[in-house]
Amino acid sequence: MTIRPYGDTMNDGKVQLSFSLPLPCSLHGEETAKAFALKMGLHDVQVVHASPLSEQFSYYILYGTTHHQVDPETVQISDVNTDSLSKEAIEAWIERDFEAPITFVGASTGTDAHTVGIDAIMNMKGYAGHYGLERYKGIEAINLGSQVDNDSLLEEARKHRADVILISQTVTQKDVHIQNLTAFIELLEAENVRDEFIVIVGGARISHALAKELGYDAGFGQKKYANDVASFALHLMDQKQRKKKKL
Amino acid sequence: MTIRPYGDTMNDGKVQLSFSLPLPCSLHGEETAKAFALKMGLHDVQVVHASPLSEQFSYYILYGTTHHQVDPETVQISDVNTDSLSKEAIEAWIERDFEAPITFVGASTGTDAHTVGIDAIMNMKGYAGHYGLERYKGIEAINLGSQVDNDSLLEEARKHRADVILISQTVTQKDVHIQNLTAFIELLEAENVRDEFIVIVGGARISHALAKELGYDAGFGQKKYANDVASFALHLMDQKQRKKKKL
Amino acid sequence: MKLNVDQAQVRRCKNHAKTIAQDVQSMIDEHSTVAVERTILRMLGLDGVTALDVPYANALVDHIKEDCDLSKGVVHYVTYAMHETQQTPQQIAEAVASKKLSLKAYQALPKSPYVALLEPYIDTTFQIILKQRAYRAETLAKQPQKTTPELYVIVATGNIYEDIEQALSAAHKGADIIAVIRTTGQSLLDYVPYGATTEGFGGTMATQENFRLMREALDGFTQKHHRYIKLVNYASGLCMPEIAAMGAIERLDMMLNDSLYGIIFRDINIKRTFVDQYFSRVISAFAQIIINTGEDNYLTTSDAFEHAHTVLASQFINEQFALLACMPPELMGLGHAFEIDPNMPHSFLYELAQAELSREVFPKAPLKYMPPTKHMTGDIFKGTIQNALFNIVAVTTHQSIHLLGMLTEAIHTPWMSDRALAIENAQYIAKAFQAFSEEFTYVEGGRIKKRAQDVLNNAQGLLKTIQEEGLFATLEHGRFAGIKRRPTQGKGLDGVFKKHPDYQNPVLEAMLKRLQEGS
């Protein structure tokens, strides 16, 4: 069963869109804006607002009806497919099955100075009511802060015998994060240590899909917290039989 | 030379989009929203906001990059292609070439109760600093008000020997205006009087293209005023040699 | 009270308005209309439509109007027929509709002595209405009183089932009040359509079944979430009292009810709709349904800065009409709006002044505050800000019925998402500004106090003029909304008639009695 966007009637296909064009603001500009909407598969397109941004640029707001349909059943979601445990459950699991401590080394890397994200995951205080890894019994959390280059990150990870490396990337403009994230995986491979670590990346604009694509074990975006990443890490270590207690 | 939408770099193709889906708000809903964006030809799509509208509906705001291109040169604009004269110029032209008065009969028709639009065109006061037709020397303007059904409109037009019939349509929901506008043209044809009048429609959601499609001589939308419609009417009467002074 | 307007001046205004309303009331008392007569029948339990979809109420009234003399009122004919045929009003109407029965014979008879026969029927309907009243009162008593304005949104899909989806979404998002807008033409129909409907333009048919369906859906939400959702529809129009009656029976909580709106914006005949309005307001008063008046609409055709005083003057008049219909102030949702051109400097100050003024002049009234509409454009971001400023004024001046503005006002009737964004906008402002009004006092001689005083002065002047010339002349001069209307024109005129000395309306009397006894 396929669906369409919903305005005020089932499957009426109503959508709103806006963008700028490198054209003066004019009826011709509006018609060009419409032409784009048509190419996107919209019909009954209305340019409801047009305003000049300068002599050479103009901005348009449009409404229209899309004829596209999607069958929700067929839509795949790419997300960390381990369910998240609570802090307590995680601590209990480590206590029971693993040789504590599990060591997480994390940083906001490259030229990225944003620490709030990585701090939210690693520091005592945590974020939005979720304590950070530092507070977890059985977990050793080392937060290197921001602007840490890839070499120093690896160095520290080795020094502390990290089980898990956590990287935060917030600035994504001109794909600066892709370059930096790729470089780190290449570094691990060059040093032949990719398999020694579980490597996880996160950030407001990071998706699990992107992370996998770049060779990371997982990616976490907004509204993900310490227990989400810890759960994932443990499941993976369990799979890989890392630091499991021998019975 | 083709162009793309502009975010902050020439032809980066950046667009913003929003719509609702008949799905609960969830990661699956977000992915489905993305799927629509992909079908519209966007890539690097980000769902930046997702919120529930009810248990069964959800709303999404997306940003993405379109690979569509349009060559502005090839974009046709459908507009009344007579340039608009000033009130004074129109009055002079009538004075010189036409047998005054030119009679305009106008109304907001069907169940439409919106009069501000037709009043803006016809009444003394006019709108946004443009006087209405009532004030024009050489023009007789009869405004029948709102909720006028097609039969009465034609009746009045005949009674006053109208040269031009002006129709305003504001409510467009479920295409109520299309039905009503089509019915009027059919009426004129049934009565064999289509050619006796210049028939013009206007309204916030009316475009010249739509008007032509429905068999009207012209359509006027927002930011059109009395002088625009009067100029068009005169040009057409001039062409059709209506009420021209014999020299 | 933040403006401290001169209460004596306010009293003077109210006295003008009182005289104005009383003049009209004397005309009202002498007349009845086909709509009033149909309403009496509905209150006697008449329901259903003929094979040709003509409501029995219409069939019966039309028969009397065409074949007999309606000036004696339907009660005259029905009571004689009941006495003679021993049938119920419904059975009589059906018989008449199918031409099996004519009431002609009773025309010549003296004033009917059988009015008492109606008591059980009237009583049944009253019991239904009283039950609905009680249910509403109890449910509301159970939930905490909101300290910020109640959020009011409209649904207008044209399809009642789609409307329900939208209404539930709005309730889910936090709406307190939901109005189902009528399809564009309905207010000019001289009958009320029947049954569930799915085709409408710019709105959905107001039918008793549609009322019931929406009420049921909203009550369902209330059961689940323990928050009562108020339901609103539109009475103004040619069927004003009939729709008021339907609303009373189906437990609507508010009714748009204003003949001035009908006169000015729908070209409904002046006499017709004033007579209809009186009966409809008595019904609403009895059913404890809040009325909403339409002064806000004036500002869609007239400039909101220059004509602000016409809104206030009209509110004064509407208040008096409501009082004459035995309405307590608590049911008077007097309307006004935030419609000043955003390009005007100090627009926010003037809006604040106007809203404070209405609040202070009508302290007990659940004021209905309308959002910006006229100056909304396709710029949905600017529209979002216009609505936010409107919300700030609504919260800061303690408006009661807070109609939420839609960012797409200039584009289409609200989508589900438009409504959700409007609610989120209002909720954010309510949270941030809930106590703002306690934080400051207005400067003496400042723009705000001066503006409020100017508006009050001009309203007083206008009321004085109206008292002198009479409300009908005022409407002929187009002093409200700049639209001129004559008492001898307009839709529904032929449905008005002078009452015969034998005319009786026990339903009205019964309600007035109870209202005066205050039960």
Place this chain on the structure above:
Amino acid sequence: MKLNVDQAQVRRCKNHAKTIAQDVQSMIDEHSTVAVERTILRMLGLDGVTALDVPYANALVDHIKEDCDLSKGVVHYVTYAMHETQQTPQQIAEAVASKKLSLKAYQALPKSPYVALLEPYIDTTFQIILKQRAYRAETLAKQPQKTTPELYVIVATGNIYEDIEQALSAAHKGADIIAVIRTTGQSLLDYVPYGATTEGFGGTMATQENFRLMREALDGFTQKHHRYIKLVNYASGLCMPEIAAMGAIERLDMMLNDSLYGIIFRDINIKRTFVDQYFSRVISAFAQIIINTGEDNYLTTSDAFEHAHTVLASQFINEQFALLACMPPELMGLGHAFEIDPNMPHSFLYELAQAELSREVFPKAPLKYMPPTKHMTGDIFKGTIQNALFNIVAVTTHQSIHLLGMLTEAIHTPWMSDRALAIENAQYIAKAFQAFSEEFTYVEGGRIKKRAQDVLNNAQGLLKTIQEEGLFATLEHGRFAGIKRRPTQGKGLDGVFKKHPDYQNPVLEAMLKRLQEGS
């Protein structure tokens, strides 16, 4: 003054701050840094880069640092070399860079007697700066003074030519001030890149040529539209005084200039950046360039309600550092921000209180007011409202430098259209609220007055603590923004050195002399 805060208490705060700043100043006076030395060279007219893109200023300083003894300062070596080789500083630098010349020989010589040789070079640079100053003053004098805050937007495409398009669009829309954000890594570079650049992330390289190109474009706009557009860039970082000098020469109008920002958010060494800041502020004072401080940033890592007082305390301290650099209050763009969680009840009241407080405590300062950033989300409609409320506070409390919030703050660096919408938002609010502040007085004991007093009290308490423990200890404890920094750590530490008794800095002296004479 709407809050009437106790001026005696404000004075006590300023006294604490003064002692705090003086402590640090004594450290500053004993030290210099590689950046300061490079700046001296730039003020002597040094420009250009080597074949390997190393700026000559760096090449020369590095040579002295590695092969000689930098503690005597570059002036020592350059003046001896000038005397001996009869060459210009530029020629000497080029000779050194190409290893044709070593300055080692001068290391052992006594304090240089040839400093007078620099006068013509210093004078040339001073003349350029004075001309720029005069041009700015005259152009501004020609145009009407704005009564509402000046609209400030950023461009951050990474490409200077694209930035120019965006800047012109913003100016066209009504922006008064345009800032070119730097590429993410630049503030950690210990040299200033050279030439026009087109590759940057989250911002564009700050280079003298980029400054010139943007200045030229904006001056072009001014010619055409008779409205001066102020240009802003960022000094804070490892090249603080150098960039300040470049800005003075290219007529930037404002400079982000705050070592506390660099310390806390860029992990720059404490000593290094305080020494750099002093010289950079003296240059800015001389060039009459308004500095912007970065207290607003604290609230991006600390809660804006709980830590509001840290912002105020830091403003007090920054004011004193600026005074020590001979800056008049009119050049102190002290920073604060609208960052309270919109989910907090009364958020608007608290923001209003904070903004009024800053305004009242620093009446002459062109306060820099930052928009909501931390609590902006992908909901661009809610973001539009958050920005509107911020704009209301900015206008109502007479902030000076009004940084506009972007509805896409949480998503990407501003697009041309985002900026246009931000400007339209601010313009609408300015028009509607321009006189709002004159309309009311705050209620005694109300939430707003109480909040302002609480913040002031806490700031005073914190200042007292800092005076006792010293600013360095304060930074170690992470009292600002919750981030801990040590004087023995941080980037650029190796570029700090204690001045040798023979150290001389005639450029600084010349500027101080003129500033004290007040020319």
